[in-house]
Amino acid sequence: MASLNFNDQDGVLRSIRDAPPTHYTLKIESLSMLTKNSLEKYESGEFEAGGYKWKLVFYPNGNKSKNVKDHISLYLVMAGANTSQIHCGVHAVFRLFLLDQNTSNYLVFQEQKERRFHAMKLDWGFDQFLSLKDFFEASNGFLMDDTCVFGAEVFVSKERSTGKGECLSMVKDAVMYKHVWKIDSFSKINTDCHDSKTFSSGDQKWKIQLYPKGKGIGTGSHLSLYLALADPTSLPRDTKIYTEFTLRILEQTHQRHQHGKGKYLSNFCQTVCSRNSSFVFYRVTSFWFSASDPERGWQKFITLGFVSQTTMGFLLKDTCIVEAEVTVHGISNAL
Template sequence: MTSLNFDDQDGVLRSITDAPPTHYTLKIESLSTLTKNSLEKYESGEFEAGGYKWKLVFYPNGNKSKNVKDHISLYLVMAGANTSQIHWGVHAVFRLFLLDQNTGNYFVFQEQKERRFHAMKLDWGFDQFLSLKDFTEASNGFLMDDTCVFGAEVFVSKERSTGKGECLSMVKDAVMYKHVWKIDSFSKTNRYCHDSETFSSGDQKWKIQLYPKGKGIGTGSHLSLYLALADPISLPRDTKIYTEFTLRIPEQKYQLHQYNKASFWFSASNPERGWEKFITLSFLTSTGMGFLVKDTCTVEVEITVHGIFNAL
């Protein structure tokens, strides 16, 4: 290996060893085809070290999102973590390897201090792992016959919980969605609860729930009407969806409307919101009004999702 012109990177230890990496080896053949096929990065398969799963991410022409030029970039990434695990952290010391195929020795990069991996920071590594000039120089042995070999060692030192937290994501320029549900043969509806077809708004699935003979304190005297999440079980337990909505039954003769409006935090534990006394059955079925025409009525909902709350 010739003398390399390293870039100054504070806190980075560089060394050479003949010992192969303990935990993972990544061999890439026909490296040039990555860039020919517009692949800016390559993510390795997962490997286990210290009781956790990891992977290597390699940028053959540098990490463009970090404005890296004329270098290769290499990172260690924790695999399988998600945003619900943000409150904990895994502290680890790691070493990243590059094989000199001329000598069988490895060029090693290691940060002097341990790093904390968590859901908001799953990756650590080196934006400028090595210059492209040094990487492609044949005398250095890093890229031979269009083949290179990387490696990783990861040593978990401790885990630390930082307590609970939350994330509220408000929707900028939220869009109102309108859904119209036509109900034929209304008087023949014998179900206690009649559900509309499922529709989407704000990346969530919704439905209208209609109780033709009423619900709760509205039973026998009123029609009850609700907006509900169509699949609340699929939501994480602590997720809440802040929604503004209007439920409406149009009057078909005089273009009047019976409607109610509300704002509500929908969740898996509170998946529906509406009114037990939405409209009296006598008013709904009155021949002088136009809510029922030829035994058909229409229910409309206007819905706007303004924000989503997730626990951290």
């Protein structure tokens, strides 16, 4: 290793030592097969240091995404971090190793200052860890019998809470999805809440919830209707989904649901009449759905007396038709 000539890189300390890396060793046999099999990088398994999980990422021909040429690249990556750990910056000092198999000594790379690993920067390391010329030079002992050995030490110095953050992604040209739910044997529903089959809109699963005898202040006097996330537990705690939706009960006698002829009133129920006296009851609103707030609707959607009137056509041969139009306009995730 005495013949190595390094380009000056500010803040990088290089040393030679005989003690092996404390936390992890990565031995790669048949290195040439990585290139032959078009593997631009190799990610090690996870290892623990300082109460956190880490892994090494090795680019045998350089990290092309960083325009690295004629060098190998090596990085330390924070792995398996939970939400609270990602929110907080984990500060660590780390060293990356390369074994000289001729002398059993290690070439050690270390940055002079600690690095902060967080949600938007989970990896730190060296784009130009070592030139390919020096790496392949037999006298240096880094690559022998197509085998090389890397290593890592990670020392977590402290954690600093930097406060919470979020990223809002609005959907350009959001697509509305319509779901029609036909409910047979309406009068025989014997549960407080009756759920539709799940359907998808905006990469989320949804369902309609109908309370045939009402809910809350609507109990006994109104039919209650809600839109709900089908599996709210699958959402990360701080994820919110901004959604506009319409819920309708359709008139079936004339099968004409021309709500477009009327004027929508947000958060309010409206009756729309056509020349054939057909009706549509609907409500429109928008809401931020989340795991802690997975449903939105109306306890007093429509009176039970109005639904049961045969002349209205909302209940025909004990069948009711409910329709939902759902448009996801944006998603907010924690940083």
